[in-house]
Amino acid sequence: xLVVLVGPPGAGxxxxxxRLAEYLGIPHCSTGDLFRDACQxxxxxxxxxxxxxxxxRLVPDSLVEKLVVERLSQxxxxxxxxxxxxxRTVPQARQFDQWASQNYxxxxxxxxxxxxxxxxxxxxxxxxxxxxxxxxxxERFRQYEELTVxxxxxxxxxxxxxxxxxxxxxxxxxxxxxQTIEATRT
Ligand code: AMP
Numbered sequence: 001x002l003v004v005l006v007g008p009p010g011a012g013x014x015x016x017x018x019r020l021a022e023y024l025g026i027p028h029c030s031t032g033d034l035f036r037d038a039c040q041x042x043x044x045x046x047x048x049x050x051x052x053x054x055x056x057r058l059v060p061d062s063l064v065e066k067l068v069v070e071r072l073s074q075x076x077x078x079x080x081x082x083x084x085x086x087x088r089t090v091p092q093a094r095q096f097d098q099w100a101s102q103n104y105x106x107x108x109x110x111x112x113x114x115x116x117x118x119x120x121x122x123x124x125x126x127x128x129x130x131x132x133x134x135x136x137x138x139e140r141f142r143q144y145e146e147l148t149v150x151x152x153x154x155x156x157x158x159x160x161x162x163x164x165x166x167x168x169x170x171x172x173x174x175x176x177x178x179q180t181i182e183a184t185r186t
Contacts, residue, residue: 002080007113009140010120017084030084056139089147110155113166
């Protein structure tokens with residue numbers, strides 16, 4: 001099963017997708033984590049990605065696709081995974097759909113976590129990650145609105161988009177996500 005989690009910065013995608021992956025018994029694949037790891041190890045990809053990440057912009061699609069295909073080609077992903085932070089743009093999704101159908105692993109369901117902006121800002125202020133400073137956060141929101149929100153329509157058109165209310169405690173939100181996934185499996 002290939003599940004995609006989408007949400008604005010601070011929506012809790014990382015935590016929720018990790019938990020969901022554990023429940024489904026498939027790996028959790030976060031492109032943000034993969035990029036942060038590449039930056040830390042100063043690989044060629046990391047060096048190319050770092051300035052985008054530090055300024056809150058999305059890394060160019062061509063770099064992301066390579067990273068994801070490499071990760072999904074590993075043996076532990078043969079039955080799918082929970083994708084956290086990918087696809088994030090319509091071109092990424094279109095390209096990925098091609099790869100996914102060629103590999104008999106189509107996206108089953110896309111869960112979009114909805115949280116109002118003030119709650120997101122409060123959460124990010126508490127989290128303190130390097131790309132969470134005010135100006136960078138502003139840019140990450142702008143990029144989300146401009147590049148990721150159209151992705152929701154793309155998946156809505158495929159009939160696989162499910163919206164989940166992301167306001168509330170971690171457990172409460174997780175319950176909603178789990179129920180949403182279960183409803184698609186029956
Ligand atoms: P995240 O941890 O998902 O918030 O990702 C952190 C940063 O990694 C983002 O702000 C982007 O710069 C980069 N990134 C992660 N996933 C993608 C993606 N699918 N497309 C482009 N950039 C990405």
